[in-house]
Amino acid sequence: MRGISIGAIAERTGLSVATIRFYEERGLVHPERNAGGHRAFGRGDIRRLSFVMIAQELGFSLKDIRAALESLPKRRTPTKADWEKLSRAFGAELDARIMRMQSLRHRLDGCIGCGCLSLEACHLYNKDDRAARRGQGPRYLRGDAPAMDAQNRD
Known part of the structure; x- marks a missing residue:
C-alpha cells in the first residue's frame, strides 16, 4: 500500500x-x-x-x-x-x-603492532618493530599474531 x-x-x-x-x-x-x-x-x-x-x-x-x-x-x-x-x-x-x-x-591497551614502540609491552611483542615486515598499519589489530619466539625476544 x-x-x-x-x-x-x-x-x-x-x-x-x-x-x-x-x-x-x-x-x-x-x-x-x-x-x-x-x-x-x-x-x-x-x-x-x-x-x-x-x-x-x-x-x-x-x-x-x-x-x-x-x-x-x-x-x-x-x-x-x-x-x-x-x-x-x-x-x-x-x-x-x-x-x-x-x-x-581487547588490545588497545597493549601492543597493537603499529610501530610506535611507546608501551613497555611493545618491546616484548614487537621488538625493533618486527611487525613492519608483515605490512603497514597496526598489524596485531589486523589479525597478525605477535611473534613471541626466541628470535623476537633477543
Missing part, C-alpha cells in the same frame, strides 16, 4: 525531509508519485529508510548500503525471505566489523 507522504515518513523515521529526498536521489528508496505529483511512500519504505539510517550510523557507505538494498524488490514490500537474503549477504560484513571492533577493544 502506497500513499504515505514524505512528511509522515520523516516523522516516523526521525529523518529530515531533505535527507529522505537525498536518499531517493541516491536510489535507496523508490517512492511513487500520486496524481498531484507528490511522493507516495509505502509502509515498507519506513523499514528501508531505517536500515539506511542504522547502516550509516555503523559506518557503511551509501554505495555499500545501496548494493545491499538492490537485492530487495523495488515495487513491492519486501518479505521476510527478502530481508533474510539481504541479512545473509550484509551479515558477513557486519560479523567482520564486529570482530575488528572486539579486537580493538
Whole structure:
C-alpha cells in the first residue's frame, strides 16, 4: 500500500525531509508519485529508510548500503525471505566489523603492532618493530599474531 507522504515518513523515521529526498536521489528508496505529483511512500519504505539510517550510523557507505538494498524488490514490500537474503549477504560484513571492533577493544591497551614502540609491552611483542615486515598499519589489530619466539625476544 502506497500513499504515505514524505512528511509522515520523516516523522516516523526521525529523518529530515531533505535527507529522505537525498536518499531517493541516491536510489535507496523508490517512492511513487500520486496524481498531484507528490511522493507516495509505502509502509515498507519506513523499514528501508531505517536500515539506511542504522547502516550509516555503523559506518557503511551509501554505495555499500545501496548494493545491499538492490537485492530487495523495488515495487513491492519486501518479505521476510527478502530481508533474510539481504541479512545473509550484509551479515558477513557486519560479523567482520564486529570482530575488528572486539579486537580493538581487547588490545588497545597493549601492543597493537603499529610501530610506535611507546608501551613497555611493545618491546616484548614487537621488538625493533618486527611487525613492519608483515605490512603497514597496526598489524596485531589486523589479525597478525605477535611473534613471541626466541628470535623476537633477543
